[in-house]
Amino acid sequence: MYADVTVVGAGPVGLVLAAELALSGVTVQVLERLAEPETSMKAGGINVPTAEALDRRGLLPAAERVHRETMERMGAAFGRKAGAGAGAAATPSDGRGAGAQRQMTGHFAGMVIDAGLVDWDDPDLAAHAAVAGARMVPQRELEGLLATHVERLGVPVRRGVEVTGFEDTGDGVLVSTTAGAIRTGWLVGCDGGHSTVRRLAGIDFPGTDAELTGRVAVVDMADSSVLDEGWVWSSRGAYRRGPQPGRVFTVEFDAARRDDAENAGTRPHRGAPAEPVTLEEMQASLRRVSGTDVTLTALHGAATRWSDNTRQAATYRSGRVLLAGDAAHVHSPFGGQGLNLGVGDAMNLGWKLGAVVAGWAPEGLLDTYDTERRPLGAWVLDWTRAQAGVMRGDAKSVALREIVAELLATRSGATYAVKKISGVTQRVEVPGDHPLAGRHAPDIRLADGSRLANHSHAGGFMLLDRTPDGAFARAAATWAGRVRSVPDGTDAAGAARAEPAGVLVRPDGVVAWAADEAEATPTAVTALEAALHRWAGAPAHEPVA
Template sequence: MNRHHPHHDVIVAGAGPVGLFLACELALAGCSVLVLEQAAQADAPMKRLPFGIRGLSAPSVEALARRGLLEQLEVPRRLKHPFGDPARMPAPPARRQIGHFAGLPFFDEDIERARWTRRLPGSLDTSMLSEMAELESVLAHRAQALGVTIRRGAAIAGVEQDAGGVTVRAGGELADGGMTYSETLRAGWLVGCDGARSTVRKLGGFDFAGTEPEFTGYSAQVDLADPERLPPGRTLTATGMFFQSQPGFLVMQEFDGGAGHGATPPTLEQVQAVLRRVSGTDVGVSALHAASTWTDRARQATRYRRGRVLLAGDAAHIHAPLGGQGLNLGLGDAMNLGWKLAATVQGRAPDGLLDTYEAERHPPGARVLDWSRAQVALMRPDPGARALSAIVRELLQTRDGATHVAGRIWGVDTRVDLGEKADAHPLAGYSVPRFELEDGRRVDDLLRDGRGLLLDFGGDAGLAGLASGYAERVDYVAGPAREQLGISALLVRPDGIVAWAGDDEGCPAGAEPALARWFTPL
């Protein structure tokens, strides 16, 4: 069956969290969005607990809160232990582990949170556990409520772009079990959020540079014939590592150069063979319920945009899933890109606005890839890595070491390079603190509609007059806050990033160029 569909503003390839979040951001700004997803069904065993567990860092937690989505997630509220029944786990250590770097723990009491001076009383958690399946479900419902069309079982087979838009050929089996179909779609823009094997990236001609893998990782739910042969927790071995969170739930790493990774899930025989090699035992696997493989391949698109085709999430950058950085990096891409692409689609973007997406998101992607590579270097099963690992373990037991690593992993210290002058306000480029106005409203509430925000604690008449010229783009809110950090006013972009801040009353002169840079006047 051949079908033709009307023009869309944006086609998003991929209905994972990044693609769905981007679709929500675009639709919130008034764009017509079509999401194409190759998989016919949304649900999959590896998206559910325990393998579907994902850590959300501070920027992701804040982004979801600012769109009213965080409160819809039930798993973070009820998840008392990431792997189910704590009674089935070994006794907890005397000190509370709160994270790790390359499997090396850091502890809550070693983190000096007072150094994070931008975090106000009432700030959201710096990290939060979530489930991939629930996150996708919440985002999908939100997208559909905003008018986004989601078509599953639709694989992209061709991409052609011209000066006026992008033509996409797609086909497959409909998710409702309908007949095989093919269709030609037309949109102004195409964004590839279709994962590590991104078809959009390949068809769009993007370069994908980086390093090849050193190991194959395995996540598997199995029945063990003799479970007593494997200890719980994390065990380093001569060929890699295995981690048993609870009986039968395994994560393994074998330093084989990535040879075990393939497009199809591993078989029972493969999982058993790897487990025996890594553990050095003859443990038996009597049943395999679910399994997947992954590697530490670290690659990044050299450009995030080619004409009218853009990349976000794993389509733009891949690395080992160590420390849960990938999902957060992708959600950050979506939050950054959504309002900029929407403004471009609607012809209200200042010159160069869309170019700032790559300029702002490529550097943090490169940093995360190096962060991942550093962890792999510590995890190698050789004497040099073991010696270095012992030193890093000691550093993580210091307040400086634990605070630095926690701040990096949780994104607390993340700052967007706005390309500003050296004398720009110290808060510019950071996520806006969770200011609470004296009337009880928080910044989260004021950013729900995805517009810019000019927050004026002093009620300056000049700022009010300036804001009136941007009333269709920026909300002006005046009133004192319970804690103002010495700031009299600030401009916040739709993605929650502080674009400008002023320390003195009567500062419309400083706000005017910032408004003009990020928004167009009426």
């Protein structure tokens, strides 16, 4: 079967990418080596940009249902109502972020951030509260949501098909698989830390070697009272019990086993060549780091082993072959950044590659995938490296951990960390000096009671126009089919709407242009037209007289 784009890997990154490509109007197929979805322990939640990506595609209600179910399970396990306690966020959002996000904090190197210290009125946090009730979405449930999404879009997912080789012919890619040869226009590796696509493409994977071994599992214990809840450190390592029922997490600084010759696979990833974690291995690790005689009586599902091997691909693109997610970068799971970083890659790449296939991409558009995503990937790698350094059991790291703990116990420190963990401060370089330029679009409520995100379910560019005469929409009219204008001139009482007066949002949710002028000045219109040419290509047709 020929497809404009073939995606290798049916994890969250591959599924998001496939969906975005389908919304762009290109043909896409997904190849997955595994015959069935993985059951190993993975990410337990998503950050704000990932939740907002679901929101923009109409998946927020489903994500909120998963969130509520997850919180109910956690609340029942600890004998409290869903939503109580640190890290909770039980109520679905009404689009105004009514309190739910106020409980979503996270941790840095196991030091849980006190929600009561966070300045939830900080503009960066307050501007992204609509998805507050959709943050506790475990990866397994997320994959289920996305699988249904791509099925609705008609994207075929071919399981049990492994890529064994490929040739970039210049005008396409000839892919060898266990199911036969496939010809495709473009090939994207979303196939994890041990990426076959990356290896076959000859793309280097430099970084830092592993120093620790981590394990995570859901277990039954003979007497769980011997372990404290939350994170506990010792000279031997660290462990965490909870917050999900039966979940235990260990970290041992033991000059971790080196990965295979690919130097990959620091986090749980697709098809890692490693033996399964046994009940005995998990119990031994937990006893070593806790210093107790804790006894495990059952292991539920597939436990996961990982390290802090941290690497980033030398390039995210080689000809007609691209990388996204763990295929492009691997690191420890500290802070829960990996899944979200990969989804961000997919959202960024999807519409750009779709534009190239459709023939309207402006020159150099696909190159911006690497230039925009690489700095964010490098930041995540350093964010996780820093946490590994703070978690060591040596005297220097213990002293550093105490200092970091003091900083996190301040209002400014807690707010800073939550903003970083949640992803609300992420930005890419785009022309323009408006404060929103390059950032993810904030929550914007419209006069009719909807939000701007409600109008982006079909993908494409969104243009908010609050000018009295629709001047911004007129300027974008020649890009019809790529840009959808959403007028919002007055509220229900007939009063002028608040700033910003105009916002151009790319398909990945990034603000490409914004203006605060109450009137559409010639300068603002000129800047909008420049942004449209830069990101949406040449006009689709001549303006109507």
